[in-house]
Amino acid sequence: MIPLALHSDRLFSSDPVQRDLSRALYATIKDLPIVSPHGHTDPQWYADNEPFTNASALFITPDHYVFRMLYSQGIKLDDLAIPRRDGGAVEQDARKIWRTFAANYRLFRGTPTRVWLDHAFHEVFGVRERLTPESADRMFDRINDCLARPEFRPRALFERFNIEVIATTESPLDPLAHHAKLRDSGWKGRVVTAYRPDPTVDPEFEGFAANVEKLGQLAGEDSVTWRGYLAAHRNRRAFFKSMGATSTDHGHLTAQTSDLGETECEALFWKALKSKATAAEAEAFRGQMLTEMAKMSLDDGLVMQIHPGSFRNHNPQVHQRFGRDKGADIPTRTDYVHALKALLDRFGNERDLTVILFTLDETAYSRELAPLAGHYPILKLGPPWWFYDSPEGMQRFREQVTETAGFYNTVGFNDDTRAFLSIPARHDVARRMDCRFLAQLVAEHKIEEDEAFELAPELAYGLAKRAYKL
């Protein structure tokens, strides 16, 4: 048996001066509540509070960070119980899947996934041995035993994780039934939604026209006219806001924005509905909708998030067989300076609007994002995202952003995850890495110690809470 321990100095520099400062800073923030302003957990978990089924269904099958790595080394997704779109048979033996995972656990060495998994094993399930082929069955049984107990149901974990508030993400077409059930349940946990209109603003999304029609039905608006369509969005935003939403989220291929006249918008919208929009027109329409959403945010106060740069479903065979979000989304070069100009020309100088920018192109940190956020009042920078939600990714973010944008044009951490069990681990990584960065600034006499102690809780808690109005 190989022991599993979480070292109390993990992720800190091994330089004694920096390590000791990191420790001291971390001690003041490690127990702060978790504010999770952007994520993809399933609200049904909290609404129904049913137990999670088993270790494989909890850790492997839903987590594309995990199964894409196994897939990259030749393991079939069918063998990991990833559901097929055609409903065909996939492996059903959860224990067998867990053993495959254990046999390949070495693949995750040096990755944040490994850090998150070990954290969850150790902290949530009390595991004290490393996952290996030899320990696989014992761990599988132990986790499953835990999951059957009431203190491992979603609401209990939510409370144990010390989550002050968590946001989920829903399409405008979602009736938010789980959120309604939650609101009526009397449970005190705060779960809010966020408005993610992609299926209704992207002409290239599957079923766009039908989605727009359904949007109109839900909103009681004639959504096949441009004005009715905008009114429908305003209506749904108001409904989302009534269900706790404080933000919108926009996952576009690029950061392109447009600012077109109404006639042109109407023409584009008509083409989009009729599936006659060219790729350039679809892009222009998506860009126009970012500007429209910014305008609506000025009115209703929802904070706007732009997440550009992912080439979704890069692998057509995987997409065809297993659908979206299967680890085959690949980052691309992303321009912000030209792309955002239409929106910024119109609204960039507002003082009652917040637009939070994310990137999958780290080259933009020092070249574009920090200079933009260090000038425009509406812009703030989201934390390192997706592939960069990692120790090295966080280090690069702070190193490349801080000198130009400072700390106060950033918005703390968000976990952006569907993997509920990883949430405490991810926030812990962010808190440790931020303390490490602050400790280095102090050790190199760039800021003073009292300033680091003031900044640490801001980065861990305050900035996110204020930026997202939570």
Add this chain to the structure above:
Amino acid sequence: MIPLALHSDRLFSSDPVQRDLSRALYATIKDLPIVSPHGHTDPQWYADNEPFTNASALFITPDHYVFRMLYSQGIKLDDLAIPRRDGGAVEQDARKIWRTFAANYRLFRGTPTRVWLDHAFHEVFGVRERLTPESADRMFDRINDCLARPEFRPRALFERFNIEVIATTESPLDPLAHHAKLRDSGWKGRVVTAYRPDPTVDPEFEGFAANVEKLGQLAGEDSVTWRGYLAAHRNRRAFFKSMGATSTDHGHLTAQTSDLGETECEALFWKALKSKATAAEAEAFRGQMLTEMAKMSLDDGLVMQIHPGSFRNHNPQVHQRFGRDKGADIPTRTDYVHALKALLDRFGNERDLTVILFTLDETAYSRELAPLAGHYPILKLGPPWWFYDSPEGMQRFREQVTETAGFYNTVGFNDDTRAFLSIPARHDVARRMDCRFLAQLVAEHKIEEDEAFELAPELAYGLAKRAYKL
């Protein structure tokens, strides 16, 4: 009161081996004179030697590094006394502006601006407390008291800063009256000009045709013919050289160069003068002028500097209300490999020409700039520029450039600043960071200690002096 101190080990690594080596290296170069071969201080300061008016007018209003950060957090430029183009009223109360600055000084934590300001407060004005709302008035009064004394006038500070030579930057349309006054004044401080022809070589510059006409008048050439236009440049370059210039400076949007036939040049020039040039033609013309300037440099020996990659005046509202250089210039991706080819094909192998390249796109360091400078005899790399004139920026520059281009294809430091008081601070940061980098090389046994002691004064002083022929 919170004390303000400058730690003697600031910016050095906290690793004891590296820190001790850094200290030893730094001790040998910290008192070397400042060679400032590229900057934007106002020659009138030295010519007239009038006192600076007050702390806010010295530190805030003229420094776009400072006010853009305040602006990014919702503070109006009007409230910081930034002059409006329409002459409209802006805040005039210098003390009130200083208090706003003090109330927001936390925004600069982790930025080089903070390092420069604290250095100036401490070293120039003897301040021993941190700028806070509580200390704001005391510091304001102290600085203003100092400024009224003769030893704080520009020439006295120039001497106190131990500046051996400083270059300013002027347009060919500038009569260089301040430089003439300086030359005739008997003062021993060496202030030279640099030839920055942008207003007369960029068809998209405000008033291009008028500028060209004025250029011809100043030069006594018929500057509306292509040949006369080139002759006018040669004439003005000679005049600038007679006023001490050893270099030219070119601030283009891209690094594009062209090498066209005379007929084509004439046609482009005519279109440019008539405002009929397309964007591509304007770009081709600017590119042609880089090649023409390289040719002239071969003849007259002026060192050529190319500063590409800034999207100027990105924020039209700020530009319209307050004009140029208001913190709204944003870096863009910059290609060098294809862009410079026309110039390099023609002159790249010359041994009597120096072209110094700068970048706002750090991705070019290891991919394009170091390989180019590590091959072509005419090319050398300028120091990290603008947003990257910072500790982390300098570290990235050395880490990404040295292995391919070595140290001797770089040209030491230049401060590129309008903020006179920041000059000693900026050179001090560069010297410290270079010593830190050298110390790391020694500590990791990549170079020997005697080599680091030979390199340190080259990076701080020798390389700049020789590359710029000062």
Add this chain to the structure above:
Amino acid sequence: MIPLALHSDRLFSSDPVQRDLSRALYATIKDLPIVSPHGHTDPQWYADNEPFTNASALFITPDHYVFRMLYSQGIKLDDLAIPRRDGGAVEQDARKIWRTFAANYRLFRGTPTRVWLDHAFHEVFGVRERLTPESADRMFDRINDCLARPEFRPRALFERFNIEVIATTESPLDPLAHHAKLRDSGWKGRVVTAYRPDPTVDPEFEGFAANVEKLGQLAGEDSVTWRGYLAAHRNRRAFFKSMGATSTDHGHLTAQTSDLGETECEALFWKALKSKATAAEAEAFRGQMLTEMAKMSLDDGLVMQIHPGSFRNHNPQVHQRFGRDKGADIPTRTDYVHALKALLDRFGNERDLTVILFTLDETAYSRELAPLAGHYPILKLGPPWWFYDSPEGMQRFREQVTETAGFYNTVGFNDDTRAFLSIPARHDVARRMDCRFLAQLVAEHKIEEDEAFELAPELAYGLAKRAYKL
């Protein structure tokens, strides 16, 4: 005399915790045999086993890393005995060339070339003084004396370097006579070839049509038809495989791949043969050939390597006077996400194909390459290449790749060199830097010590051997 020593801790961190761990890891792998799966040494050296002529001919004239740096500082290539294409006279005095080199040895401070040279001087020739003008003659004589002795002939060095296997790179037009001679010689050293078809798949390569014709002759196929051309490649690949090849190598300007119908391929091929292909068509043809080669690799099992991104012969004057590979190849921005899609759509999910990707654009590491290799079963990442075969380059590679792709989607080190004497030095640098990286992971508690000890020999030896099927 300035002593030359190789510090036993060179390239390790100066942090004691990390240094001690690095030492311990390195001790377990430093004596592992060298597996060199990709390089450009001359097979004739091993076949004929003639002595190297002199120090300058060994270290300077054939090494574009060395002479490009001298050239960048104004030293003429003629003065370094670089042969002219027109056969004109160049410097012939090897001692004089060596003295020029010694007088400029400072230029290499901080570069990997310096590390490799000192390593070879010290370890191969027993030199114990630094190369300076003063020591130049002594070192020149010492090295030449050594070279005249049998234990400095190529095969003896090969054995002394503990090379288990080395791959050279040959064009399909090469008869592999040296490899045949080697095979028949009875010598036990393992030297294999690799299939590098660039001259026969790139319509823009000098003499493409003649090359294709010769390919057909060698293969006994009618290579001016599309089918015959493909058959000829299959035939030559089989021949190369019979001479030990386990891999192919593709040095394209971009990573573009195509997947066209047979009719379109035939038309492109015809245009290419007739020199009628546009630049876009030449690119499409090269891209098609990558896909064809992937298909052939599925059949014959050769591992495929793609080395894109070098703008070859950037300096036309140097190219015209001295030919290819003269230090004037410059990296360019390289897209992988879109470029590789045609090949990946067709073969990306295969489990019996390995495609190893290299880059000269480090921005692709975290943005494109690690996410691609962390998903697609066929993809693995080659080590940092060319300009990035350096300590900092290796550090950036591991830092930017590991968190997303892990260690097992990389393939260990390869030296890619023509400089035979640098091979042990280069592998030593890679082994040290990998131990350093692993030590940091352990010191920061990201992986455990036992895992680092398991990974170290994989990175130094195991991964390369398995990935290249050696």
